[in-house]
Amino acid sequence: MGKNAGQGSDDGFPRLTLVLGGVSSGKTKFAERLIEKGKGQPVYIATAEPIDDEMRRKIERHQKSRGSSWRTIDAPFDVASALAECSPGDTALIDGTAVWLSNHVHANKDAAVACDELLKALEHADFPIVVVSDEIGLGGIADNSLTRLFVQLHGELNQQLAARAEFAIVVHAGLPLVLKGEMPK
Numbered sequence: 070m071g072k073n074a075g076q077g078s079d080d081g082f083p084r085l086t087l088v089l090g091g092v093s094s095g096k097t098k099f100a101e102r103l104i105e106k107g108k109g110q111p112v113y114i115a116t117a118e119p120i121d122d123e124m125r126r127k128i129e130r131h132q133k134s135r136g137s138s139w140r141t142i143d144a145p146f147d148v149a150s151a152l153a154e155c156s157p158g159d160t161a162l163i164d165g166t167a168v169w170l171s172n173h174v175h176a177n178k179d180a181a182v183a184c185d186e187l188l189k190a191l192e193h194a195d196f197p198i199v200v201v202s203d204e205i206g207l208g209g210i211a212d213n214s215l216t217r218l219f220v221q222l223h224g225e226l227n228q229q230l231a232a233r234a235e236f237a238i239v240v241h242a243g244l245p246l247v248l249k250g251e252m253p254k
Contacts, residue, residue: 149186
């Protein structure tokens with residue numbers, strides 16, 4: 070990542086953190102609290118679109134719980150461009166890769182190319198980034214080809230993110246389990 074590839078920021082915050090967990094596991098809340106410990110300006114890169122009333126309410130709850138100190142960039146498709154809007158004094162949270170990748174698959178866009186663009190953008194960023202991602206590999210085999218494609222792409226993306234991350238953690242039932250690196254102070 071950037072000129073300090075593989076190195077944490079000056080305040081000890083990892084350059085790339087991966088926060089994994091299942092749906093409603095507490096991963097986003099954990100990631101937000103992690104970013105709030107850092108010194109950077111928090112930037113929330115939101116991948117969800119308010120496609121129905123339930124999702125609109127969920128987005129509003131997330132925004133309200135974060136408070137006004139966060140800057141939000143909506144990026145249902147182009148997370149790489151959203152990262153380009155950030156500056157070295159920021160700390161970005163991408164929430165999350167499953168929704169983002171699902172947006173690409175459902176829109177019949179080339180999700181593999183989008184994943185490559187995201188990984189390149191992460192490598193060139195010169196500020197800390199926390200990526201929230203669903204751990205979807207614990208379930209059974211999907212019964213349709215679209216879901217199997219999504220699971221395959223997302224599993225590969227998670228593996229690539231974990232390989233690049235200085236710090237990786239999984240959150241189950243709100244409890245963090247460190248997979249790689251040390252918990253930022």
